[in-house]
Amino acid sequence: NFEILFAGRSNVGKSSVLKQITGKNVKVGKRPGVTLKPTHIRYSDLLLTDLPGFGFMSGVKDRKQDIVKDQIVRYIENNAERISLAVLVIDGATFLDIVQRWEERNEIPIDIEIFELFKELGIDTILAVNKTDKIGDGELDTTLDRICDKLEMLPPWKQWIDCVAPTCAKKGDLKSLKSLIRQRLHDVKRDDL
Numbered sequence: 001n002f003e004i005l006f007a008g009r010s011n012v013g014k015s016s017v018l019k020q021i022t023g024k025n026v027k028v029g030k031r032p033g034v035t036l037k038p039t040h041i042r043y044s045d046l047l048l049t050d051l052p053g054f055g056f057m058s059g060v061k062d063r064k065q066d067i068v069k070d071q072i073v074r075y076i077e078n079n080a081e082r083i084s085l086a087v088l089v090i091d092g093a094t095f096l097d098i099v100q101r102w103e104e105r106n107e108i109p110i111d112i113e114i115f116e117l118f119k120e121l122g123i124d125t126i127l128a129v130n131k132t133d134k135i136g137d138g139e140l141d142t143t144l145d146r147i148c149d150k151l152e153m154l155p156p157w158k159q160w161i162d163c164v165a166p167t168c169a170k171k172g173d174l175k176s177l178k179s180l181i182r183q184r185l186h187d188v189k190r191d192d193l
């Protein structure tokens with residue numbers, strides 16, 4: 001089984017990305033922060049695992065957000081050996097501001113923590129930088145450079161083209177993400193996407 005894990009802060013467009021990839025509506029009646037358990041979606045021979053969104057959720061207490069984060073970390077640790085690939089979805093338009101806010105409080109943003117956890121556990125990871133339509137045309141490259149820098153991938157971002165995929169789920173533009181996933185499947189001689 002080829003399991004692909006999807007992780008991301010709530011509202012980054014993770015459900016939209018999953019919907020574009022599978023054609024399935026994955027967020028049926030899901031209120032942000034309410035679902036603690038990962039959702040599994042079968043797609044062809046693939047198992048896509050949608051982790052609960054983390055971070056700020058309106059109407060959800062801080063305490064609950066910690067519980068969500070702990071659940072996510074536990075799921076990743078307990079299933080690391082089975083997970084073939086992880087996709088961390090971020091909102092390219094707000095990521096740097098959010099990181100700065102956390103750093104000003106001397107805290108490590110959850111996105112970065114999770115990205116590092118994947119690395120520590122040896123899980124192959126693709127960073128999907130979503131909402132590229134909200135980044136000015138002339139600013140896309142510098143924004144991607146700065147995002148990569150925060151994740152300890154030395155700019156220019158193009159050096160990391162095998163693990164960074166700019167996406168715009170709203171417009172259905174997921175070419176680079178799909179092609180990177182296909183590349184991983186091809187490496188294990190699979191043809192699902």
Ligand code: GDP
Binds near residue numbers: 008012015053170
């Ligand atoms: P999730 O909470 O991460 O699963 O995010 P959703 O898929 O529910 O999307 C959250 C909001 O972001 C929705 O209003 C989407 O329409 C919007 N959204 C998703 N992808 C994009 C994108 O590429 N660009 C823009 N501008 N909005 C997007």
